[in-house]
Amino acid sequence: MNQSAKSSSPLQVLLIGGAIATTAALSVFGPVWTRSVRAALQDSPKAIVDQVWQLVNREYVDPSFNKKDWQTIRQSLLNREYTNRDQAYEAVRAALKQLGDPYTRFMDPKQYETLTSQTSGEVSGIGIRMELNEKTKRLTVIEALENSPAIRAGVKSGDQILAIDGKSTQNMKVEDASKLIRGKAGVPLSLRLGREQKEFELKLTRATIEVPTVRYALKQEGGKRIGYIRLREFSAHAADQMRRAIRDLNGKQVDGYVLDLRDNPGGLLQASIEIARMWIDDGPIVKTVDRDGGGEQPRANRSAMTKRPLAVLVNGNSASASEILTGALQDNKRAVVIGGQTFGKALVQSVHELGDGSGVAITIAHYYTPKGTDINHKGITPDVKIDLTDAQERQLASNPNLVATPNDPQYARALTALSNPNIAQPRPANTQTSQAEKPGAIDLKF
Numbered sequence: 001m002n003q004s005a006k007s008s009s010p011l012q013v014l015l016i017g018g019a020i021a022t023t024a025a026l027s028v029f030g031p032v033w034t035r036s037v038r039a040a041l042q043d044s045p046k047a048i049v050d051q052v053w054q055l056v057n058r059e060y061v062d063p064s065f066n067k068k069d070w071q072t073i074r075q076s077l078l079n080r081e082y083t084n085r086d087q088a089y090e091a092v093r094a095a096l097k098q099l100g101d102p103y104t105r106f107m108d109p110k111q112y113e114t115l116t117s118q119t120s121g122e123v124s125g126i127g128i129r130m131e132l133n134e135k136t137k138r139l140t141v142i143e144a145l146e147n148s149p150a151i152r153a154g155v156k157s158g159d160q161i162l163a164i165d166g167k168s169t170q171n172m173k174v175e176d177a178s179k180l181i182r183g184k185a186g187v188p189l190s191l192r193l194g195r196e197q198k199e200f201e202l203k204l205t206r207a208t209i210e211v212p213t214v215r216y217a218l219k220q221e222g223g224k225r226i227g228y229i230r231l232r233e234f235s236a237h238a239a240d241q242m243r244r245a246i247r248d249l250n251g252k253q254v255d256g257y258v259l260d261l262r263d264n265p266g267g268l269l270q271a272s273i274e275i276a277r278m279w280i281d282d283g284p285i286v287k288t289v290d291r292d293g294g295g296e297q298p299r300a301n302r303s304a305m306t307k308r309p310l311a312v313l314v315n316g317n318s319a320s321a322s323e324i325l326t327g328a329l330q331d332n333k334r335a336v337v338i339g340g341q342t343f344g345k346a347l348v349q350s351v352h353e354l355g356d357g358s359g360v361a362i363t364i365a366h367y368y369t370p371k372g373t374d375i376n377h378k379g380i381t382p383d384v385k386i387d388l389t390d391a392q393e394r395q396l397a398s399n400p401n402l403v404a405t406p407n408d409p410q411y412a413r414a415l416t417a418l419s420n421p422n423i424a425q426p427r428p429a430n431t432q433t434s435q436a437e438k439p440g441a442i443d444l445k446f
Contacts, residue, residue, distance in 0.1 A: 045088030049077050052092050052360050059364045061291050066100045103349055104363045112359035121235030125182040126150045127209040132174055139169045139177050149204045160194035214241035218252050221415050227254035228404050234267025234321040239274040246305045256309040256418040266320030273298050276328045278305045283332040284370040286324045310335040311414035319343035326380050327369030336417045337382040339410045344379035386413050
């Protein structure tokens with residue numbers, strides 16, 4: 001996420017699976033509007049209400065507005081008097097609810113800031129992951145992130161966090177500790193840690209840290225070298241991290257890849273397109289269709305980084321941008337998809353920052369897989385469908401070290417698929433998509 005967006009004019013962004021990506025286009029309110037009205041908006045709840053209405057009126061994917069009289073709704077909104085922002089916010093939420101679309105939603109300033117921070121792929125803090133240890137009931141470091149103030153200061157996995165800036169963490173929730181630890185880059189922080197029955201104080205300075213969303217490993221599975229890559233979300237840094245992972249594993253001469261998209265809720269649309277191009281040399285990736293029947297159809301651009309066999313793992317929590325990538329790999333016959341039915345979100349939102357720091361997400365388009373399949377509310381059906389039992393899910397959740405091992409049934413099935421020389425192979429670069437496979441060969445009205 002472009003962090004300067006908050007201080008400039010409201011930018012239009014695309015939302016895929018709860019995440020946003022900036023586009024080049026300004027929102028309907030341009031720079032002149034911003035200079036003259038932005039200050040007034042901060043003190044005018046009614047102006048925020050009408051700004052949301054105007055954006056929805058211009059962009060919403062369903063021109064019938066769920067068969068509601070959108071003009072009458074505007075008059076109702078503007079005929080009221082709002083004594084504070086909260087009243088205006090509630091009125092906006094009630095109006096948007098009539099669209100019957102949970103993805104078109106209003107966000108107050110705090111919610112909007114959370115959304116933009118989530119997808120930037122960065123945090124401002126010291127770079128640790130922590131949990132409340134069930135046995136000791138103490139806040140405990142799970143991991144110190146790479147290139148972070150914490151790892152440079154010598155923080156280790158298993159360290160107990162006893163105090164933050166002198167405040168005891170006894171009975172403190174993880175969320176509350178996170179709020180104390182996060183802060184502006186350059187601001188100092190003091191931690192009191194416990195390690196091997198000793199206590200000591202550490203002085204750190206907060207910094208902006210790139211959050212790892214890609215984790216990978218070389219696995220020796222029988223006689224094969226498998227490159228395992230897990231992508232947790234499509235953040236602003238996901239494509240760069242994926243590129244580094246593939247490049248490193250390519251250098252280790254892997255025989256095949258397993259790309260794990262399980263529990264990936266989505267992220268930036270552009271990140272999903274860039275990552276698809278790392279695996280697919282030629283062919284369409286996705287097609288979007290807006291309210292007027294127009295849209296875009298990005299394609300692979302002969303920049304694939306590997307032609308090794310590929311298996312993709314998905315489940316019911318693999319959503320949106322994850323489904324775009326999965327659909328592209330499956331329809332282009334680049335990968336064998338293994339696991340459970342995916343979530344089924346095939347809608348695109350634009351996100352606008354409003355004049356007072358709040359925001360609105362608006363569904364502006366429907367997307368389809370390269371073959372024109374509508375996965376909304378249905379999801380993608382894996383090539384090899386294998387659902388985990390409740391017991392298997394509990395086992396993997398309680399012992400993450402078992403994920404991507406032979407004790408992980410979906411991963412084990414991926415290894416079987418990769419052992420078949422005729423599966424998960426990329427098609428030749430000069431192979432043309434047949435007319436039946438082209439998204440334009442079917443009626444995409446909705």
